[in-house]
Structure formats: structure tokens, C-alpha cells
Amino acid sequence: MRNALLRCKSCGANYDARTPTFRCECGEPLDLVWDGGEGAAEKRTDRAIFFPFEEGEWVSLGEGNTPLVSVKDFADELGLADVQVKNESANPTWSFKDRGTAACVAHARALGFSRIGTVSTGNMAASVAAYGAAAGMEAVILVKGDTDEEKMAPVAIYGPTLLRVEGAYDKLYKESIRLGAELGIYFMNSDVPFRVAGSRTIAFEIAEQRGFSVPDWVVVPTSAGGNLRGIINGFEDLLSAGLTDRMPRFLCAQAQGCSPIVAAFDAGEERIKPFESPHTIAHAIENPFPPSGNRVLAELRRYGGVALGAKEKEIVKAQKHMARQGFFGQPASCVPLACLRNAREEGLVAEGSTAVLIMTGSGLKYTAAFQAHKLKWKDCKLKELAEKMR
Ligand SMILES: [Zn+2]
Incomplete structure (x- = not known):
């Protein structure tokens, strides 16, 4: 492993990344500092450039390189130039x-x-x-x-x-x-530094897949806050490497039934408070006191981002509409579509913008959500088949 630093963006403290350090002494999370390495001019986002590890230190199951797919129906519905789904359910453990x-x-x-x-x-x-x-x-x-x-x-x-x-x-x-x-x-719990550093690759791939043109908005379902922080760091690294020319804006998407970051954002607070009695079908993002919450608030404000919540029925509707376009995500990963709709309604996202929705995980991870849909099928006898299919 090469020499690298972990930095607290909140108090500015630095730590040697070659030690098992998981959090700043001030209580806030740490970010891997990209050292500026080589390869930027070649428009490459290889892990060898952006991570301090030697090739032999990696164990891969083929993570990443997930599809980024434009969905014309969503763009048309929302009056946007392009809406793309980054389908993270294509990862090795979905x-x-x-x-x-x-x-x-x-x-x-x-x-x-x-x-x-x-x-x-x-x-x-x-x-x-x-x-x-x-x-x-x-x-x-x-x-x-x-x-x-x-x-x-x-x-x-x-x-x-x-x-x-x-x-x-x-x-x-x-x-x-x-x-x-x-x-x-x-x-390797929720928002430890290298888990967050790994999430940067989502930003690298979005940039690469779009020919290094940055979308106007990136919409991320947010629980602990580490994934959103990682994606923000990734876009920062791309910008400082000279691979892109600007930062996107970020929409922190939460379920209203558990939305501590939205509450603090709306109240203009700098620190989040524990969310009382959380409950949502978007179970994977039901975190009442996200450990990266304060940091997410600061980053959202820094880049002109917003935090929005979605109601339960809006999440179920989004899950259905995603599936009807061929994307079966778990409820949490459909919260971005619901929140983007709300952001358009509130005028927070301008007409003609481009947006990327992060679909974080597979719908098969949470089959209990089937109960929220009135799913239908028909039974028939073999001899009736021709008639039923006509
Ligand atoms: Zn600190």
C-alpha cells in the first residue's frame, strides 16, 4: 500500500491511511485524500490511479462497471433532457x-x-x-x-x-x-473511510459512461450518508484530476418515514438530531441517526444540493414505475425517482436538466414489498390456453 492520508473535512485533522483508523477524534467521519497521481491526461479512472493499493492487495468479485441506462419515459414525464439509472443491482451481491x-x-x-x-x-x-x-x-x-x-x-x-x-x-x-x-x-461498518472511498467509483463510472460530461443532478438514496459522501468525493477527485470541468449538484433522497437529514436541512441546522419512531418500506435506508449526517449537510450546502423526502405511497409508485421500465430495485433504491419527482414539482430542479438516479440494490433483497403492490396473474387450463392468449 502506498502512503496516503485520511482527512477530516470537518476539523481538518489528518491521519495516516496505513493504520486502522476509522473515525476522527472529533467524532466526524474521515475521507481518503487522493494524492493527485498519474494518468489523468489519458482520461482513465483506473483504481490504480485513485486508490493507494497495490494490484495484489485487491480481491475482486467483479464489482462495479454497472450499467448506466437512459429512461426516455422518465425524462419525458419530468420535462428533463435525460434521466439515467445507475443500476447497482448488477454488482456481485446485488x-x-x-x-x-x-x-x-x-x-x-x-x-x-x-x-x-x-x-x-x-x-x-x-x-x-x-x-x-x-x-x-x-x-x-x-x-x-x-x-x-x-x-x-x-x-x-x-x-x-x-x-x-x-x-x-x-x-x-x-x-x-x-x-x-x-x-x-x-x-467495515457503515461509513468507515475505505467503504466511502469505494463508493467514489460510482462517480468515476458515471463520468466515464457519459464521456466525461457531468450530469446536472445526482440523486442518491441516503441512510448512513457514506455512499453520498463517496460519490461527492469521487466527483471532486475527477475535477482535481482534470477529467471533468465541474461538479454536479446532489439530491439527498430519504423516505419521509425516516428523514433526519431532510429535517436538519429544512431547519437550517448544521447538526442532525435522532429521528423519532422511524418507519418506512424503504427499510435499507431506515437509519434514524446517520453517522455521516452532519458531513452530508455541509457537502449539500457547499455544492448547492438539496435534501428531500418521499412519502410511502410515492416510494411504492416509484418502485412500480421503475419495474415497468425494466428495473426491479428494492424500495430504498426507488426513493430517488420519487424525490426527483418532488424536486421537479417544487421547482428545485430546472426543466431540461440531466439527472442520474442511483438504484442501490435489487428488488429481490426485500420481497416483503410485493405486498404493497396489487400484483396479478391468471390461472388457466392447458386446453384454454389458445383462447386466453388470443
Ligand atoms: Zn475531525
Whole structure:
């Protein structure tokens, strides 16, 4: 691993990236500082240029390089020049998490760890378990005591050490960090620096796939805030590498049923407060107190972004409309379409703009959402088939 720095954008402190440092002493998250490397002139966004790792430190399952697809129906409906879907369900474990997991595994290997871990019940648990298996590292996955079998089994299949833990979730999270340090387990939880650094590749690919023309808006479903921070950092790195000529604006998309960042943004606050009684079908982004929330607020304001919420029925409608265009995303990953619609209605996004929606994960990750749709099919006998198909 090359020499690199982790920087706190909030207080300015720097840390050596060749140490297991996961958060600034001030309490805010850390960002990998791109050192300006080589290759910019060749219009390349290879990981060798933007990450401090040696090629042998990476373990890849083929993450990234996901499709970016223009959807004319959405552009026409919204009066926009182009609406594109970045389909992250095409990743190895069907969500964007694989990008951050791959970067964290490279970091863990570079630092000599043999065990990795995470606290999660959803996309991240499956991702860390899969990469642990691929890297030949033991993966310790901690999940909440009330997690049901339907969610345990798709993680267990990768063969991790899977522990279902009774007790308060916030305490479990803190315990994981304490025990990780004590027992030498690299916990790649929500917004650790290299998970965020991995998310930068979403920005790199969007730029590349658009011929290095930056969209006006990038719409990101936001939970902990790490993915949005990573995408912002990625566009910053592209700009400082001279590969692009401007920054896009960012729409932080949340479900109204759990929208602590939207609440603080609307109130003009600099710090988020815990969201009371969160509940939403967009389960994957139901985080009542996002650890990167303060940082996201600052970045949104810096680049003229906005934070908006979507109602439950708007999310279900967006999921249906995405599917009717061929994209089956989990409810959380359909929140961007719902929020972009609201942003157009409120006049926050100008007519004729271009927008990219980040579809973070597959609809098959949350089949409970089928109940929200009145899905129909017909039964018939073989001899009636010709008549029914006519
Ligand atoms: Zn700091």
C-alpha cells in the first residue's frame, strides 16, 4: 500500500491511511485524500490511479462497471433532457455495497488483518460475507436478535461466522468497534473511510459512461450518508484530476418515514438530531441517526444540493414505475425517482436538466414489498390456453 492520508473535512485533522483508523477524534467521519497521481491526461479512472493499493492487495468479485441506462419515459414525464439509472443491482451481491467492501478488504489485507466483520442485516452483511469467502478471510457478521430466517439464510450461505445478538442495536454497534480493536477484526461498518472511498467509483463510472460530461443532478438514496459522501468525493477527485470541468449538484433522497437529514436541512441546522419512531418500506435506508449526517449537510450546502423526502405511497409508485421500465430495485433504491419527482414539482430542479438516479440494490433483497403492490396473474387450463392468449 502506498502512503496516503485520511482527512477530516470537518476539523481538518489528518491521519495516516496505513493504520486502522476509522473515525476522527472529533467524532466526524474521515475521507481518503487522493494524492493527485498519474494518468489523468489519458482520461482513465483506473483504481490504480485513485486508490493507494497495490494490484495484489485487491480481491475482486467483479464489482462495479454497472450499467448506466437512459429512461426516455422518465425524462419525458419530468420535462428533463435525460434521466439515467445507475443500476447497482448488477454488482456481485446485488447492491452498491460491494464497491466499499472491496476497498475495505484491500485495506484490511494491506494492514495484515486476517479477519473482517460488519454489523448489518441487509446488503452489507451479504457483501462482507461474500468478500470474506473470496479473500479466504474469516467474516464475522453481527445481526440484530429479531432478524428473521429469510434474512439470515442469504448471508449464512457464504459461510461466515454469523452471530444473531440479543440486545440494543446501538450498543451492538459500539461493542463491535471495541471488540474489533481488541481482537484484531477489521470492522467495515457503515461509513468507515475505505467503504466511502469505494463508493467514489460510482462517480468515476458515471463520468466515464457519459464521456466525461457531468450530469446536472445526482440523486442518491441516503441512510448512513457514506455512499453520498463517496460519490461527492469521487466527483471532486475527477475535477482535481482534470477529467471533468465541474461538479454536479446532489439530491439527498430519504423516505419521509425516516428523514433526519431532510429535517436538519429544512431547519437550517448544521447538526442532525435522532429521528423519532422511524418507519418506512424503504427499510435499507431506515437509519434514524446517520453517522455521516452532519458531513452530508455541509457537502449539500457547499455544492448547492438539496435534501428531500418521499412519502410511502410515492416510494411504492416509484418502485412500480421503475419495474415497468425494466428495473426491479428494492424500495430504498426507488426513493430517488420519487424525490426527483418532488424536486421537479417544487421547482428545485430546472426543466431540461440531466439527472442520474442511483438504484442501490435489487428488488429481490426485500420481497416483503410485493405486498404493497396489487400484483396479478391468471390461472388457466392447458386446453384454454389458445383462447386466453388470443
Ligand atoms: Zn475531525
